Amino acid sequence: MIQVDTLRWIASGDEQGRYVYIQELPDDPPSYLVLTAADAALKVAGGDEWVEDFVSLQQFFDEGRWVVEWNL
Numbered sequence: 797m798i799q800v801d802t803l804r805w806i807a808s809g810d811e812q813g814r815y816v817y818i819q820e821l822p823d824d825p826p827s828y829l830v831l832t833a834a835d836a837a838l839k840v841a842g843g844d845e846w847v848e849d850f851v852s853l854q855q856f857f858d859e860g861r862w863v864v865e866w867n868l
Contacts, residue, residue, distance in 0.1 A: 797866070798818065798850075798853060798854065798857060798864075799818070799866055800818045800819065800820045800828065801817075801818070801819060801820060802817070802818075803815055803816075803817045803836060803838075804816055804817075804864050804865055804866055805864065805865045806832070806862055806863070806864055806865075807863045807864065807865050808861070808862070808863040809860050809861035809862035809863055810860040810861060810862070811832050811860060811862065813834075814832050814833060814834055815832065815833050815834070815835065815836050815838060816830065816831065816832050816862075816864060817830075817831045817832075817838060818830050818831075818853070819831065825849055825850075826849070826850070827846060827847060827848055827849060828846070828847045828849075828850070828852075828853045829844055829845075829846055830844065830845045830846075830847065830853070830856065831843070831844050832844075
């Protein structure tokens with residue numbers, strides 16, 4: 797299950813070895829900002845993507861073949 801508002805590590809997939817933070821935006825229904833970076837502070841070699849809704853967020857993870865360590 798994808799968790800929001802928590803920093804996690806991408807164990808495999810297109811962004812393997814990077815950190816990810818998913819921010820839920822106050823839209824109705826909510827949209828999401830997906831922040832990635834090489835460091836846990838999200839300051840080194842970072843990027844961001846916006847997705848329209850939770851279904852799109854799940855598709856984003858599937859397309860990138862992301863396996864995220866949710867239980868840190």
